[in-house]
Amino acid sequence: MTTDPVLAVDDLKMHYVTQAGVVRAVDGVSFSVERGQSLGLVGESGCGKSSIAMTLLKLLPDNARLVAGSIALNGIDLVPLSEDEMRPHRWDRISMVFQAAMNSLDPVYRVGDQIVEALEAHSSSAGRDAMERVRELFDLVSLDPSYILRYPHEYSGGMRQRAIIAMALACEPDIIIADEPTTALDVIVQDHILREMQTIQHSLEMSMIYISHDMAVIAEVCDVVGVMYAGKLVEFGPTADVYARPIHPYTRALMSAFPSVRGEKHELVTLPGEPPNLLDPPGGCAFNPRCAYATDECRTTAPPIVKRGDQWAACWNPSDE
Amino acid sequence: MAKYLLKRSAQILVTLFVFLSLVFFIVNAQPGDVSNFYALNPDVPPETRERLQDLFGVNEPLWKQYLVHLKNTFTGNFGISFSHYPRSVADVIGERLPRTVVLFMTATALSFYLGFGLGKVVAWRRGGWFEYTSTVSGVTLYTVFTPWFGLMMIWLFAFKAGWFPIGKFLDPVLWRDAPIDANSVFTQMIITAFAVSFVVLTVFVITAQKRMSNARIIRIVSMVLATLAVVAVWMSWGTVSYAWDILRHMVLPVATLTLISFAGTMLLTRNSMLETMREDFVMAARAKGLPESAVRDKHVARNALLPVVTSFIFSLAFAVDGGVITESIFSWPGMGQTLVSATLTEDLPLAVGAFVFVGIFVLVAHLVADILYAYLDPRIRY
Incomplete structure (x- = not known):
């Protein structure tokens, strides 16, 4: 596609100011998402995936600072916008399927009303029209319309997740961020929901950002994948390429920690250690303390970008398989 | 149900x-x-x-x-009061219970409204002079010695400023040639209050349930109509000046009760709000692009209300207790004062009767609160 990307993030830096010091949760991330494309962000817990999601919507806690960078949504930079200027963009153009879908619905309101609330915040369509739209959305995510006037606690986990997806679709946004959309569900429901999301995405020509620690989920639904480590993207490229021939040792470590159904059996290799403390990340390449290939250069100097077709990685010792 | x-x-x-x-x-x-x-x-x-x-x-x-x-x-036979001979106990209590109930319902409603409203704002804007002032003054009033505070209120607003009467239920001079007795006027006032709150509540519930787009206009119109109806009815009764006298006598005791108790609700609301603000659905509400005021009132405060209501139910019993002191200080002829004087004069039938009615009042209040709670929290179904 040659059109302008729906979302273009450039050198985004978001830090949390804590008493212990500055936590560099998102530290210079750049990527873009084309219309109808789905991007996956993978990485271990605590590597800044969810922070990126919250930064894109500018839903940040008081101690967070957007230090640098730009977030261009349909060509409009969201970073300098004030809270009041930001509000019309939220949900209408960029919406989100939350990590804890279980708790993302307010327990004291009917689910239908919560979707109507989102609709009313962005259009003048109120009352009957809005309810009609909710019925369409329930239909779209295969929820029984008789549940529109039920409360969240009357829903099962899978149903709640569908309701949350229906809510995210309400205003037909250009892009939806799905933060661990199916992590809390069992694999069967997970599979159903992912497939449905894909179908809906294709029929509505929306863009998606999937955030997950589950390589399998990303492989299933994403066109492009970004691997995150310590607040940075360490590898990026078309999903097929990255999964077939990972460049960065961290990507390879992640791959070998997940079982594959096809292909030869191999022992799962766990990656020793933990993601670094973002208060004081290691110098050079942040992955160096856990990397089997680390050299002196890795410990002192930031790694260069290595390209291979559309795929790139930030590494001193890229795999040349 | x-x-x-x-x-x-x-x-x-x-x-x-x-x-x-x-x-x-x-x-x-x-x-x-x-x-x-x-x-x-x-x-x-x-x-x-x-x-x-x-x-x-x-x-x-x-x-x-x-x-x-x-x-x-x-069988409803509480005997004859010794100190009010020859009136029956039921008669004395029938006169005094409404006075106490009205005093406490008003004070409790006000203190809840004030406490919840302040708690909400304080939690939303943590830090700063507003949180500091309201917390310090609230806690000071909450912990102050009630009789002293009541006397200070009388000294300041009734004695020094002369804005309000010093105590009692009515001004005997005004009522000497009154064509109507105080209890009838008081009953008229209670009926008016109930009728108005019923109408307003009904309109609110109906407009909310029918999802009317012009809900706000309907609410305002109905409130204006209710006010006009009240004015018309009272003009026809011709007892406005007497009702006004009773109202003036209510101000100081209600203000005292409200001021000494609102901080409890305020601090609880604040904590409950801070806890609710961390919930995922609050983040979701923000992400939906709702204005901050809607996030605060519709989502955070609405959920934070639940534990506050629970504690409110428990505090009802204490409200009646505290009434003994407040009523004595303001010479308010209600149940609390009746209880004290009946005990001091060894008017046993009246004391027993007063105890029994206070007990029934608290039990009924708990029942009402239970029903209210089921309405507030859809997860509770009886």
Whole structure:
């Protein structure tokens, strides 16, 4: 596609100011998402995936600072916008399927009303029209319309997740961020929901950002994948390429920690250690303390970008398989 | 729901039975009986004392007296008051209970409204002078010695400034030639208050449930209409100046009760809000692009309300307790004052009757609160 990307993030830096010091949760991330494309962000817990999601919507806690960078949504930079200027963009153009879908619905309101609330915040369509739209959305995510006037606690986990997806679709946004959309569900429901999301995405020509620690989920639904480590993207490229021939040792470590159904059996290799403390990340390449290939250069100097077709990685010792 | 109400009413009856028994045995645990009054009176011969003892049945065995007490209570016969002779206990209480209920309902509603409203704002804007001032003044008032505070209010606003009457329920000078007695006017006031709150509540609930787009206009219009109706009705009754007198007498006790109790609700609301603000659905509400005020009121405050209401239910019982002190200080002729004077003058039938009615009031209040809670939290179904 040659059109302008729906979302273009450039050198985004978001830090949390804590008493212990500055936590560099998102530290210079750049990527873009084309219309109808789905991007996956993978990485271990605590590597800044969810922070990126919250930064894109500018839903940040008081101690967070957007230090640098730009977030261009349909060509409009969201970073300098004030809270009041930001509000019309939220949900209408960029919406989100939350990590804890279980708790993302307010327990004291009917689910239908919560979707109507989102609709009313962005259009003048109120009352009957809005309810009609909710019925369409329930239909779209295969929820029984008789549940529109039920409360969240009357829903099962899978149903709640569908309701949350229906809510995210309400205003037909250009892009939806799905933060661990199916992590809390069992694999069967997970599979159903992912497939449905894909179908809906294709029929509505929306863009998606999937955030997950589950390589399998990303492989299933994403066109492009970004691997995150310590607040940075360490590898990026078309999903097929990255999964077939990972460049960065961290990507390879992640791959070998997940079982594959096809292909030869191999022992799962766990990656020793933990993601670094973002208060004081290691110098050079942040992955160096856990990397089997680390050299002196890795410990002192930031790694260069290595390209291979559309795929790139930030590494001193890229795999040349 | 009907089943729950039935079950709950049965529970209330059992509680009431236990309460009545306790009241009876505590009163009877006191040494002597009603005839002791006259033990040292040389004008009352021993025969008369014996006749009195027979009359009140105090020579019967205790269990028999207990059964008679229960029977009388459940048939609504509380006897004759000694200190208000020849009025019956039921008559005295029928006059005083509404006064206490109105005083406390008003003060409780105000203090809840004030506490919840302030708690909400304080939690939303943590830090800063507003949180500091309201917390410090709230806690100071909450912990202050009630009788002293009541007296200070009287001294400041009634004695020094002269804005309000010093105490009591009404101004006797004004009422000397009144064409109507105070209780009738008070009943008119209570009926008005109930009618207005019923209309307003009904309009709110209906507009909310029917999802009307012009809900706000309908609400405002109905409130204006209700106000006009009240004005018209009171003009036709022609008792406005008397009602105004009673209202003026209510201001200081209501203000005192409100000020000493709102901080409890405020601090609880604040904590409950801070806890709710961390919930995922609050983040979701923000992500939906709702204005901050909608996130705060519709989502955070609405959920934070639940634990506050629970504590509010428990505080009802204490409100009646505190009333004893406040009513005595403001000479407000309600249940609290009745209870105190009945005890001091050994007017046993009135004291027992007052205890029983305070008990019934608290039990009914709990029932109402339970129903309210089921309405507020859809997860609760009886």
